[in-house]
Amino acid sequence: MTVSNGLAEERAERTSDLSVSAPALSAPQAPSPPCVGPDEDPVARDRHRRWCNVRRVLLVRLDHLGDVLMSTPAFAAVRETLPWTELTLLAAPGTEVLKPHLDMLNDIIGVNVPWMKAGARALDAEPSDMRGEAERHLVRRLQRGHFDAAIIFTVCTQSALPAALVCRMAGIPMALAHVRERAYGLLSDEVTDPDVVGEGMRHEVQRQLDLVAHVGLSTADDRLRFRVLPRDEAAMRMLLRQAGLGEGQGYVLVHPGASASSRRYAPEAFGQAADLLLQRGDTTSTAVVFCAGQSEQGLMDTARAAMQGPSLVLPRFPSLGELAALVAGARVLVANNSGPVHLAAAVGTPVVDLYALTNPQHTPWRVSARVLNHDVPCRNCQKSVCVQGHHHCLRMVAPIEVARAAQALMGAST
Template sequence: MTGAAVPPPRDQRWRAARRVLLVRLDNLGDVLMTTPAFAAVRDSLPAAHLALLAAPSAQLLRPHLPLLDEIIGFHAPWVKAGAAALAGQPPGAAERALLQSLQEASFDAAIIFTVCTQSALPAALLCRLAGIPLVLAHTRERAYGLLSDEVPDREQVATGMRHEVRRQLDLVARVGFVTPDERLRFTLREEDSAAARELLLGAGVDPARPYVLVHPGASAASRRYPAAAYGAAAALLRREGLQVVFCAGPGEGGLLDEAATAMGGGGHVLAPLRQLGTLAALVAGARVLVGNNSGPVHLAAAVGTPVVDLYALTNPQHTPWQVPARVLNHDVPCRNCLKSVCAEGHHDCLRRVAPAQVAEAAWALMREAA
């Protein structure tokens, strides 16, 4: 009697993959924190086609992540920003269009990257419908036939979590994908540096002299240190002869105005930035970045610039990765709330950090780098 066929070892199945879909559907900062895991896949499968399925904003990363061959933009209805973007559209239209393109692409493997509060199963169902035979993800639920390979997700926000970068590196290691270089990835181009220099000169900044870059923005209100407090910290830095440059993203001009006004003069304010490469070059040229727990902090980690991170206690796993940093906050009983807006109304985890602490943290990082 002939026995049932024995499946090949896990690593062997995955090392035969030639077209791999990497799924990371949340914010740009989350994508940046997953780049070491992307690199582990690339190092293990140097000839494979690697495509990233991500929110459309991730297209901004395309020129800066040469380890990827393609970025596919998709508003996922099971992700907060994706659901908002799809409001008013016919239900299912975006999913059907994506499914058709995934079927045509003939991927033979997919890796779904999530935080511990997200479910991988909606994306896993899409992968199954697209005919992708190998699918890897963390999961809390019983996935049954939706995943070929899974890592049980036992992390709890309240009892401690791995860093987000480590979580995703551990995921891909499950199928044998590792890298000796666990740094965040972001490639700067010459045109990025040239654009940043032009912006600085236009704002009256001497790029040859040291400057501190202050970025008061963040997508969630709960993660924003008060703009006026940024201005007060900047005034303290300016008194010591440093050039202080304020920057922010689209729609954050009001934060820039408030911070610059609170500084009382002497700062250099750039218009809200739309080019990610220009922002990264500004960060790379700074002695220190001062900002919130947001994308620019992870850009700083990718380009090696020290960071003062005004880190709201909303979630614990997104601190600056492998870069000199000072993480500032005030401990509160409501820590790890996972809220986009402070549910208590006091915002004490950030509001009670004094501007003098921010300035001293920046000086400490500069002294260490000297």
């Protein structure tokens, strides 16, 4: 088994509202203050100067919640370097709920696009005479936004060119993205993509920071951002009381879900690990709380049924903000590589990450962590379903190792 330590160089300090967010937005200014460009060479200075003249920027990140969260340091770099800009995020449907939690954004547009898996599935279900209407509607909507520039964020296995084409059709004059083939007129600023899935590749967060750095945009704080709202903290305190958590009692949060089956540790093993953790600690001071998405109720039920000791579950499914408050209040999160792990990184909660070896790029960022897996020849497969059928990269991790990792993180945080 491989056990890697994702201990932060500097642990995110928990503020009174658990905020790790950029400064509050200021109104766009005209003219903008002078922008100091990079001093590497005249070409870099000129490139940076062009970007200092933008007023409305479209940020494009069309995949999962965790990917959006891992892009927030790059979003913050745009906001902090160009504080006079209006920033709009173009993202997958449902991500609009992020808006009150990401201070650097002015707006979020949720949309299905045919070059993303989930978007293609949704659009293919539409009547044939509606084909292409979603793309035309998107172009019209972006035209109404009068954007001066777009930054297209992708993982290394995605192409930025479809989004770049839409931006060009919408009349956005400047666009920045990673590319493997020449984009010519589709991008004003292209960065050759060196990443190949495998050992030694850049972390997803660093990849996006490097992208915006190409045009001179940077931040001094590269941690993930997510602002936990006081109303969500209050709602979560009530939900935990209703679930049976005692006054002043701490809790370990267990989240057995993940969008892809290849990234799921067996739910029974989650339950066994939680049981072992209770046996090794003081159950009067620390409880086990289970949480999962609405489609993952069965995973949670199976995990709890595998336990001999007690566990708690919320009386209803939490909203995204409430889930973040739940993660923020936990002594440690035990989860698969999924959105809650990146929420934990954003709010500074230690995390035990059952990390399937499908892609090495998305480990917990700048937070105390233990990343657990078992090395296999088929590592970096990028598959949503284990094509080998054995799932050894997770199945071979013993529940006692999970319990020990969680206990070690709780000890380190006290």
